[in-house]
Amino acid sequence: MTERLYDADPYCTRFRARLIETQTLGNRLAVVLDRTAFYPTGGGQPHDTGTLAGHPVLEVVERADGTVVHMLPADSTLPEGELEGVVDWPRRFDHMQQHTGQHILSQAFAQLFQADTVGFHLSQSYSTIDLNRNDLGEEEIASGEMLANQIVFEDRPVSWRWVDTAEARQLPLRKPPTVHDHIRVVHIEGFDWSACGGTHVARTGAVGLIKVTHTERRGAETRLTFLCGGRALRHYAALHTLTSRMARQLTVAVDELPGVVQRLQDEARRERKAREQLQEKLVEYEAATLACQAPQMGTVRVIVQPFIGRVLQEVRQLASRITAQPGNVVLFGLAPGGTEGATGQGKGQLLFARSEDVAGDMRALLQEVCRAVGGSGGGSPTMAQGGCDAARLAEALERAQTLLRRWLAN
Numbered sequence: 001m002t003e004r005l006y007d008a009d010p011y012c013t014r015f016r017a018r019l020i021e022t023q024t025l026g027n028r029l030a031v032v033l034d035r036t037a038f039y040p041t042g043g044g045q046p047h048d049t050g051t052l053a054g055h056p057v058l059e060v061v062e063r064a065d066g067t068v069v070h071m072l073p074a075d076s077t078l079p080e081g082e083l084e085g086v087v088d089w090p091r092r093f094d095h096m097q098q099h100t101g102q103h104i105l106s107q108a109f110a111q112l113f114q115a116d117t118v119g120f121h122l123s124q125s126y127s128t129i130d131l132n133r134n135d136l137g138e139e140e141i142a143s144g145e146m147l148a149n150q151i152v153f154e155d156r157p158v159s160w161r162w163v164d165t166a167e168a169r170q171l172p173l174r175k176p177p178t179v180h181d182h183i184r185v186v187h188i189e190g191f192d193w194s195a196c197g198g199t200h201v202a203r204t205g206a207v208g209l210i211k212v213t214h215t216e217r218r219g220a221e222t223r224l225t226f227l228c229g230g231r232a233l234r235h236y237a238a239l240h241t242l243t244s245r246m247a248r249q250l251t252v253a254v255d256e257l258p259g260v261v262q263r264l265q266d267e268a269r270r271e272r273k274a275r276e277q278l279q280e281k282l283v284e285y286e287a288a289t290l291a292c293q294a295p296q297m298g299t300v301r302v303i304v305q306p307f308i309g310r311v312l313q314e315v316r317q318l319a320s321r322i323t324a325q326p327g328n329v330v331l332f333g334l335a336p337g338g339t340e341g342a343t344g345q346g347k348g349q350l351l352f353a354r355s356e357d358v359a360g361d362m363r364a365l366l367q368e369v370c371r372a373v374g375g376s377g378g379g380s381p382t383m384a385q386g387g388c389d390a391a392r393l394a395e396a397l398e399r400a401q402t403l404l405r406r407w408l409a410n
């Protein structure tokens, strides 16, 4: 078993150790030392990084027999005998802040709401705990956070020691230990006792701010996402930059932002409504104009119109409005807008419709036209819609008129 220097002193970042074993595993060199200050992934806490004899330590894992294995690039050359290890301190200290913060936060919710932590995860950018209650509201979360920060402000000592099972039973451990006899207990003075093999700061003050940033109900549990120390500071700075920028953009103070956003939303809603009303009016006028300019075929008025770059929904509205009046048939073609439409490329749309009082099957008409121009479509006897090459739209409309004239003559 490797002697773990971080157990006694998590602030030890530089150490000398004897090389016990090396083994090439794929593109990595697995290195075992007699002792190490590198923390291996485990207990919810990610591994340390740093260097061994100047070579980068990419990953640190623990073997089933308790040996700590350092993973280096395969081409690393290590000296015989003793070598020096250096742990990346900013990364380790960040983990210590998050991990100690987790103990404090878990205990705060246990004390205030008998909500036990049943899961913990520390990732590169945030940490989570899972509480075995799903009925905690915003206020409860806020008071848990408040108590946790108070413990930080009180700068209580954090200590750790090894106990056996009998002694562990005497301690008010937050959770029953998962190991026997050789149990490491982390004690936040007068507040929390936890069996834990992770690395922790020496006083709660070093945790810095503890901030819950997200709450999510998951079945019978609640997942709290939180940030401690440097992460909380960076988060605060990012939010501050963001809100300040928004406030500058809207030329108001930050605390006026919600009111301004509300006003802008109301305004946008009113404008959208006004635009819809105007749109409806426009369609009405356009329908009337198209209808009165259209030629008569016997008793039926046939409105033939190619459109370029119009929204299909709008063209459908127009067709509906015209055919809501008796005696009308519409034959619409719709070519795409932009350069595609200008050069007669892309996909064209066909829309045929008739008033209720006019005889004839628009679907049959559309399908016959489509057969001729190489398109396809469907619909009902009163309204049908299809598509063909935009280049053949004019031909399609022409053919539709001819067919329609023939139908109406019969």
Ligand SMILES: [Zn+2]
Binding pocket: 099, 100, 103, 186, 194, 196, 197, 198, 199, 200
């Ligand atoms: Zn811990």
